Amino acid sequence: MKIGNIELGTMPLFLAPMEDVTYKSFRYMCKKFGADVMYTEFVSSEALIRDVKKTHQKMHLFDFDRPVAIQIYGHDIQSMVNAAKVAEEARPDFIDINYGCPMKKIVAKGAGAGMLQDLVKMQRMTAEIVKAVSLPVTAKTRLGWDENSKVITAAAERLQDAGVAALAIHGRTRKQLYTGEADWSLIAEVKNNPRITIPIIGNGDINGPEKAAEFLRQSGVDALMIGRGAIGRPWIFREVKNYLQTGEVLPPPTVVEIAQNMLDQLHMSIEWKDNVRSGILMMRRHFAKYFPGLPNFRPHKIKLLQATEMEDIEQIMSEIIEHYGDLRVDYTNVSLK
Incomplete structure (x- = not known):
């Protein structure tokens, strides 16, 4: 699998970007146990262009991180373009756009998963960001706003047309937040869409190696992304890799x-x-x-x-x-x- 010219090998494991979780020390632990790709916590475009110190601190990258993405979110296209340019100066390997955060304070402004209610704007914003930077641009999103608007197939096509180099999909709607079960059948639908040629990264409910293997079998995605399953268990990346390669379950740590x-x-x-x-x-x-x-x-x-x-x-x-x-x-x- 590749993101732009970045070679990631076969079935890389991604650490999902998580607010107040994926800071330096946690990224280090996950990398130590086999995570292949890192993301920063998400970064507000408005705070970034206002030069807020705490926001800039989130973009501090380290040698062990690579390959690593800075993830940005926002509702205003020009602010997001400017933020992408600032993020590029921090020299990540790629820039990721957050179209999946379900938090009320984020979606109320039309950012994060709120953008799933306006796919035309999502596509336009993405295209402008892709044009503005020289690094690969990726995106992370959800299945849709709610049960009645699972627009992920259309969203994926629009994002690909806008120029994203890869797409990560969390198998829930915004309304679900983190309740219920992730629906990997719709992730599989995107992956198997003949129009889709970019790598698809599957995310949602991976809490162990056997579950990871089952989701991979169901969907055929190019990579797996682990989020909450790694909190307090960074060695889950080692466990998943070993199981996918050998079919054996490693003993849990003491x-x-x-x-x-x-x-x-x-x-x-x-x-x-x-x-x-x-x-x-x-x-x-x-x-x-x-x-x-x-x-x-x-x-x-x-x-x-x-x-x-x-x-x-x-x-x-x-x-x-x-x-x-x-x-x-x-x-x-x-x-x-």
């Missing part, structure tokens, strides 16, 4: 292995933020996901979520390791919700 990886991610978060408290706060979403299904774990989880000092977290982790030792964590029934 509590000791998980604890060490979580601490590695925490230390990198603190280093990146240059502030202990800020680094710990960044990690709280991950603390809640790293040890699913352990018996009587709730008291440890509460302490982790309340800790504000590194010494306290290290003490809690020592207690967890002492209590659970080499127990392996079973992710079989872990919910993505």
Whole structure:
């Protein structure tokens, strides 16, 4: 598979762009365990052209990231064009347009998945961005606005006509948010559309290697994208790759292995933020996901979520390791919700 001239090999695995999740330390962990393509958190076009410091920080890229995309979103065509030009200066490998975010504050302005209600504007915006930059441009979107307007086939054709180099599709509508099940049959419909020649990347509900293989069998997509299934489980990329190559399921990590990886991610978060408290706060979403299904774990989880000092977290982790030792964590029934 290729994006522009970027060779990604056969069946690359993408880490989905996620707000407040796909920052430096989490991207590093996913790359360490086999993710092939990274995305930044999504970047507001309006904030970018206003030179908001926090927004520019999201675009800081690192050698381990590559290949990596900066994802932008917005509702105004000229602002998006300008934002794409600014993003290009940060030297990503490609630029991605967010046409899939379902958050109310985003879609209320017609951005993100809100653009699925105006495919003509979506196509025009995409074409203008493609013309404005020299890097490949890709897009990520959903099946449609709601059950009665699953316009993904038409949207895919329009985006291809506008010049995107690849398209990622999340198998839900905007109205679904993250409820119900992802519909991979419509992703397959796009992939098998004879008009579509660009790579199609499938996304939605990949929570383990066997599910990944089943979705791949159903759809025939060119690549898989993993989002929420990687939070607290960055080694899912290694598990999926191994299963697709060998048909064998790797044993889940032990509590000791998980604890060490979580601490590695925490230390990198603190280093990146240059502030202990800020680094710990960044990690709280991950603390809640790293040890699913352990018996009587709730008291440890509460302490982790309340800790504000590194010494306290290290003490809690020592207690967890002492209590659970080499127990392996079973992710079989872990919910993505």
